[in-house]
Amino acid sequence: MNQISEYKTNTASGLLVAGLSFACLAVPARSQENGSDAFFELDAISISANRIEIPVQQVGSTVDVLDAYELQNGQDIFLVDALREIPGLVLRNNGGPGGTFGITTRGLSSNRPTVLLNGIEVSNPSNGQIMNLGNLFTNSASKVEVLRGPQSSLYGADALAGVISVDTLGPGTSNGGRALFGYGSYDTLDYGLGHSGSNGAFSWQVDGLVHESEGFSSQSPEYGEAWADDDAYDNTTLNGAVKYQLNDSVSLHGSAIYIDTFSEFDPGDPAWIWGVPSSENYATTEQLFVRTGSDFQLSEKWDSSVNIAYSDVDTLSQTESGPYYASGKRYKYDWINTVEANERWTMVAGLEYEEEKNLSDVGNRNDTSLFVENVIEYSDALDVTIGARYDDNSAYGEETTYRATFSYRIEDMDARIRGSYGSSFQAPSFYELFNATYGNPSLKAESGKGWDLGIEKTLVNGKLLFSSTAFGNNVKDKIAWDGVYRNLNEYESIGLENAVRYQLSDSLRLKAAYTYSDAEEDNSAEALRVPRSVASIGGNWSGMDGKLGLNLDALFISSQYGDSSSRSAGTKLEGYEVVNVAATYQVSDLSTIWVRFGNVLDSEYEEISGYQTAGANVHAGVRMNF
Incomplete structure (x- = not known):
């Protein structure tokens, strides 16, 4: 029996066993009293949109706020899969979850959004690659905010395509111990332990999670023996946080996350391979992110926060042509102030200093920035924000960016109109600037402008929520590679995001989304990795007084x-x-016990040209509290 046939037989057997187990045991939904409001995000709070807590209904930018329940509905192991249904996002891996990660946001295929993990920017300082969301466990996330549109006025370089902010479980999230165990297709094993608690003014959280998988062949076995073997992926993640409340107005906090991964990958396009590869290809990463600081009140209307963040990312890719290193460190210091000027005007202002060190190639740089964000409640129905930022970088010079948003609620129609317009920039990475073979020290930072205009409407006594958002982006001096890195003339994208959510009953919720994107580069060529149409449908049902939960989701991606x-x-x-x-x-x-059937139709498809994806698969497990 060949490897593919054996795999399909094992998968079918696994599905049958899991299906019988499911029929006998069944499996949680959140209780009804917790479900309805969160489903429509009516009471959701966003922090990323204005760097202060603000109800989503007052946010002018497009933001999706997902709590732990929504993230874990689909029982996805990694965050990359839990976010695929967000309108405007297309996520991809070359092979399994540990493969090279890419993301398209509103037609921007190579402009990466800023990814924050507990407030820490988690890109690789050396090559600028954002953290692979296939390395983050969904089970450890307590909240995710996906903020779309240009956001450099708040977050500086690399926020041209938006912000993805991930919060892990922290002090006060829960009390007591927790454990999980899971097993599934590809000899995948997941297990973890954690504990949260408090003692007086001191609270803590610590978690350890491990994922071990034999994986599947990321490229076609038909290419040859070197491509036919399974590509393993291992991940060990440790994270912890502490908080100490000195008094009513001063608290101290700290958090740390350590991620250690190992992934195998295939040699690449056989047309570029001379002879049979003589060595295995693999990649290892060690990532450490630490943040500590203090929140305090300077007066009744003035809140302040000072923080120090440290990032250390070491990656090694071993290929036939030799090792490739991309390692760097980042130190970031910030002082953020929130001042309530009056009942309707809040000002957020910050001073930040960042130092990046490239350990694998030439180049270090630093950046000093100042930003101001004005959050104005113009009337009971209209909220407006106006903000700007100044960055001074030692490698690519000075940049000034701005953003304005509005949110207007039409109470008589149970509707809201919102919109935003802003400028952003994306900095060239150390590799693009200084690599001895491919770098170009003359590269300029990409500059972009973007807008969106959306409408939201509730129907059926508030049970049905519809939203539609038009968007556009224009990027100048876009960085491209054609033997050496250079700046393109222009890159444009335009499109429409639509979403519907319907709470059919207390136990049944349905959702659907559709995004159309049209993108061109150099004024004529259709952009790479931008599908014109992306659609999703899903449903979540709970029964047996909220103990039983069933979830279905389907994703449809057009050609690209x-x-x-x-x-x-x-x-x-x-x-x-x-x-x-x-x-x-x-x-x-x-x-709680759970089971997940992935790709139940056993679809064969590629997210990245030449790389396979998982066939029909099943995973099951148990979560315990003690």
Whole structure:
């Protein structure tokens, strides 16, 4: 029996066993009293949109706020899969979860959003690559905010395509111990332990999670023996946080996250391989992110925060041609102030200093920045924000960015109109600037402007929520590679995001989304890795007094150009659909069992040209509290 046939047989057997187990055991939804408001995000609070807590209904930018329940509905192991249904996002991996990660945001295929993990920017300081969301466990996330549109006026370089802010479990999230165990296809094993608690003014949280998987062949086994073996992926993540409340107006906090991964990958396009590869290809990463600081009140209307953040990212890719290192450190110091000027005007102002060190190539740089954000409640129905930022970087010079937003609520129509317009920039990485072979020290930072205009409307006595948002981006001096890095003339994208959520009953919730994106680079060529249409549908049902939960989601991606050679040949990656089903059952107050059937239609598709994705698979496990 060949490897593919054996895999399909094992998968079918696994699905049958899991299905029988599910039929006998069943599996949690959140109780009804917790479900309705959070489903529509009516009471959700955003922090990323203005760097202060503000109700989503008053935010002018487009932001999705997902709590732990929504993130874990689908029982996805990694965050990369839990975010695929967010309108405007297209996420991709070359192979399994540990492969090279990419993201398209509102038609911007190579402009990466800023990713924050507990307030820490988690890109690699050396090559600028954002953290692979396939390395972050969904189970450890307590909240995710996806902020779309240009955000450099708040977050500086690399926020041209928006911000993804991830909060992990922290002090006060829960009390007591927790454990999880899971097993599934590809000999995948997941296990973890954690504890949260408090003692007087001191509170803490600590978690350890491990993922071990034999994986699957990330490229076609038909290429040869070197491509036919399974590509393993291992991940060990440790994170912890502490908080100490000195008094009513002063607190101290600290958090740390350590991620250690190992992933195998295939040699690449056989057309570029001379002979049979003589060594295995693999990548290792060690990432440490630490942040400590203090929140305090300078007066009744003046809150202040000082923080120090440290990032240390070491990556090694071992290939046939030798090792490639991308390692760097980042030190960031910030002082953020929130001043209530009057009942309707709040000002947020900050001073930041950042130092980046490239350990694998030439170049260090520092950046000093100052930003101001004005949050104005112009009337009971209208909220407006106006903000600007100044950055002075030792490597690419000075940048000034701005942003304005509005949110207008039409109470008589149960509707809201919102919009934003702003400028942003994306800095060239150390690799793009200083690499001895491919770098270009004359590269300029990309500069962009973007806008969106949206409407939200509730129907059926508030049970049905519809939203539609038009958006556009224009990027100048976009960085591209054609043997050496250079600045393109221009890159443009335009599109429409639509979403519907319907609470059919207390136990059944439905949702659907559709995004259309049209992007061009150099004024004529259709952009790479930008599918014109992305759609998703889903549903979540709870029963047995909230103990049983069933979840279904389906994702549909249209065809797209995967790389420049396929665009030259006029050959696109085929569109595809993926359907996942999950179920949970709360056995007791202390234990919950779950099962997830991934790609139940066993669709064969590629997210990145030449790289396979998982076929039909099943994972199941148990979560316990003690």
